[in-house]
Amino acid sequence: MQEILPILEKWRIAEDCTPRQREQLAVYAGLLAEKNQVMNLTGITDPEGIALRHFADSLAAPALAAIPQGAKVVDVGTGAGFPGLVLAIARPDIHVTLLDSQRKRLLFLEEVLAAAGIGNAVTFWSRAEDAGRNAALRESFDVAVARAVAAMPVLAEYLAPLVRVGGRLLAWKGDAVREEWDAAQKALARLGMEPPQALPYALPGMEASLVIVSSRKTSPTPRAFPRKAGTPARSPLG
Numbered sequence: 716m717q718e719i720l721p722i723l724e725k726w727r728i729a730e731d732c733t734p735r736q737r738e739q740l741a742v743y744a745g746l747l748a749e750k751n752q753v754m755n756l757t758g759i760t761d762p763e764g765i766a767l768r769h770f771a772d773s774l775a776a777p778a779l780a781a782i783p784q785g786a787k788v789v790d791v792g793t794g795a796g797f798p799g800l801v802l803a804i805a806r807p808d809i810h811v812t813l814l815d816s817q818r819k820r821l822l823f824l825e826e827v828l829a830a831a832g833i834g835n836a837v838t839f840w841s842r843a844e845d846a847g848r849n850a851a852l853r854e855s856f857d858v859a860v861a862r863a864v865a866a867m868p869v870l871a872e873y874l875a876p877l878v879r880v881g882g883r884l885l886a887w888k889g890d891a892v893r894e895e896w897d898a899a900q901k902a903l904a905r906l907g908m909e910p911p912q913a914l915p916y917a918l919p920g921m922e923a924s925l926v927i928v929s930s931r932k933t934s935p936t937p938r939a940f941p942r943k944a945g946t947p948a949r950s951p952l953g
Contacts, residue, residue, distance in 0.1 A: 719762040728771045732805055739804045739831040740770060746827050747795060747854040757793040767918055773798030774805055777914035778860070778885050785810050786857035791843050791873050792816075792864040796824050798887060799860060803836040809821040811836040812856070814846055829936060847876030847941040854879045854935065862887035867899035867911075867928060868951040875906035876936045884908065886928040898953030899928070905952055907934040930941035 719741050723729050729737055747769075748760045759768050776800070782788060786809045790799025793813040803811040813824050813836055822840040824919065828836055839846070846852050859874040859882070874884040892899075892913065900910055914927040941947060 716741050716748060716762055716765075718730045719729065719744045719766055722763050722766040723770070726766065726771065728766055728919065729774060729805060736804050736807075739833060740801070742826070742831040743796070743800065743804070743827050744770075746830060750823050750826075756820070756823065767920065769795075769797050770801055770841070771918050772887065772925075773801035773862070774915040775887065775925070775927055777916050777929070778802075778887070779806070780790050781883060781885055781914075781927070781929055782806065782809060782858050786810075787855065788812070788858045788909060789814055789839075789846075789852070789856045789877050791846070791859060791861045791870075793824070794820055796827065798862050800824060800827065800833070800836060802860070804831070807835055809835065812839050813837065814839045814841055814843070814851075816840070816842045833853035842944045843873035844941040844944040844947065847873070847936075847946055852877055857882045858885060859883075860885045860887075866951065867892060867895040868902040868953040869947045871899060871902040871906055871908065871930075872941045872947040872952055875903065875908050875930075875932065878908075878932045880907070880932050880935060883929060883931050888926050888928050889923040890926075892926060892928060898951065900936070900953070903930050905937070906940055907931050907932055 728788045734908050744765045751760050789812045795817045799811045799813045856877050859877045908930040911930045
């Protein structure tokens, strides 16, 4: 989808990326639009929509600033790869694990990785709750991210067990997060995380109020969390 390149330039999206990185984004966009015709990946398939709603959103400045050099990052419930795969393209210094419970989505992402020549990302097939109890993954990541996955109290239980002490979770949220704030603070405290911060950002040409919810891990997550698959969504902490 070469037509996305002038849109990236118009809106100054990924302007710190090299020509090769922008070409990787174009390959990604093309495969996203193509595969979406046979499987449900996204409701946004036009070039400008992909550029603004997916790529620019994934590259939100507060999130980029909060991810340290060389970080190990896990994208929980990655879906079609947002924000994790876009971050992997824009930040070749980091290593990203794209985690999702639907194998067909991961097969799509593996196709993108191969076609675009992206070597700093891998896929992992698992529910978030199971991943948090997996000894190979638990408290092993510098940063855990998620975009449009669940309400904050639920999301906290998905992300926190994967983050090492001293690491951070980052959640892409809309204005509705205000209604979740008190419960989110209580949930994060039970999971070994500090009180959350709301880091505002905006998308080019749009007025929507958006935030990155950021919280640093200060102590190990109790072994009781995450609870078994499905429980966090049915009975949120907080």
